[in-house]
Amino acid sequence: MGDEGYVKYTAEHTRGAAIAHPLWPVLNNARTQLYDLGLIGVYPNGIGFGNLSIRTAGDEFLISGTATGAKRELSPDEYCLVRSCDIEGNRVVSRGPIQASSESMSHGAIYRACPKAAAVIHIHSKAVFGGMLGDDLLSTPKDAAYGTPEMAHAISNAVGQSGNSHGQIVLAGHDEGVITWGVSIDEALALALKLYNKYNS
Numbered sequence: 575m576g577d578e579g580y581v582k583y584t585a586e587h588t589r590g591a592a593i594a595h596p597l598w599p600v601l602n603n604a605r606t607q608l609y610d611l612g613l614i615g616v617y618p619n620g621i622g623f624g625n626l627s628i629r630t631a632g633d634e635f636l637i638s639g640t641a642t643g644a645k646r647e648l649s650p651d652e653y654c655l656v657r658s659c660d661i662e663g664n665r666v667v668s669r670g671p672i673q674a675s676s677e678s679m680s681h682g683a684i685y686r687a688c689p690k691a692a693a694v695i696h697i698h699s700k701a702v703f704g705g706m707l708g709d710d711l712l713s714t715p716k717d718a719a720y721g722t723p724e725m726a727h728a729i730s731n732a733v734g735q736s737g738n739s740h741g742q743i744v745l746a747g748h749d750e751g752v753i754t755w756g757v758s759i760d761e762a763l764a765l766a767l768k769l770y771n772k773y774n775s
C-alpha cells in the first residue's frame with residue numbers, strides 16, 4: 575500500500591497563483607482518463623495515489639498537487655510548479671496554490687536523467703506492478719523505498735542507463751508503483767494505457 579500522503583523531503587513551497595500553461599488541459603485530461611481506469615485515485619484508507627507532470631522549462635515541471643487523488647477532475651488550482659529538485663540535498667522548491675505531489679522527487683529524477691522527457695506519469699496498479707516485475711522489466715531495487723533520495727537515485731540510474739526518450743519503470747520498493755515517461759504527455763499516457771491493457775487482459 576502506498577504512503578503518498580507523506581512528504582519525506584524538505585519542501586520549500588511558496589503560495590502563489592495557479593500556473594497557466596498551454597498544455598495544462600491536455601495534462602489534466604490525461605489525468606482524468608487515468609483516474610477513470612483506477613490508475614490514479616484513493617485507497618480505502620483515504621490515502622491518494624498517482625500523479626503526473628509536464629516539463630515547462632529547463633528542469634522545472636508542472637505537477638498535480640498533494641492529496642488530490644480522491645477527485646476525478648482537477649482545476650488549475652490543484653497543480654503546482656516545481657522549480658527545482660535537489661536529490662542530493664533531498665529538497666524540493668515549488669510555487670503555486672497547492673503543495674507539490676509527495677512524489678515530485680521521482681519526477682525530477684526522470685527529467686534530469688532524460689533531457690528529452692517532457693512528461694512523466696506515476697500510476698498505481700497491482701496488475702501492472704506484478705506483471706512488470708514478472709516480465710523482468712526495468713525496475714528500481716526493492717530496497718529503495720518510496721519518496722527517498724535512494725529511490726530518486728535508483729530511478730535516475732535506471733532511466734539514464736536505458737537512454738530512452740520514453741519508457742517505463744516499475745518501482746519495486748513502492749508497492750503497486752509504476753512510472754512512464756515520454757517526449758509528450760500523449761506518449762507517456764499511451765505507454766501507461768498499453769501497460770494497463772497488457773496486464774489486465
Ligand SMILES: [Zn+2]
Nearest residue numbers: 576623624751
Ligand atoms: Zn506512488
